[in-house]
Amino acid sequence: MTTFTPGSENAAFESAVKQHFGFLADEHGFQFAGVREVNDGPRDRGVVARYRQAEVRIDIGWSAIEGSLAVLIRLDVKGLARNERYVYLEPFIEYASNGAVAPVAPQIYPGMSVRRIEETMRLRKELFQNGMGEVLERVASRLREYYSSICDASVETVRQYHEWYQGRGRAS
16 A cells, blocks of 8 residues: 655645646646645545636545545536535446446445445555555546546436435445
């Protein structure tokens, strides 16, 4: 798993994100808004990079402790409640493809059993054993491929995604 020394974590993550997600600025007019550290306790610590544009905000979060990488896309879609205006990239792709496209980074979903969470953590450890660069590259490629379809998703599709997401951990 990638480990950072205390002063270099933000800089290393920022550099990797800019390298792999730079297309957001180049192709879609996003502005890089920087990296912030999240420290909500010993098991909830990481860094988040943010890209912004007029109607969409994208947060790319990395936690070395959890071995997790998540891309949260906040959409400004009329007709959705405030708490519905976001999707997680990889679960949304999994939902939209009816499971044909599995997440690059193993996901933990609401309602998962302890056994399944432990298995997911084991898979994450294997995935990130050589660092996060390759994983960031693969996830960025997915965002590039699916960006338009996510931003063009209907209100109903986003609502159905949220229902699917809440039940996903219990379903499999």
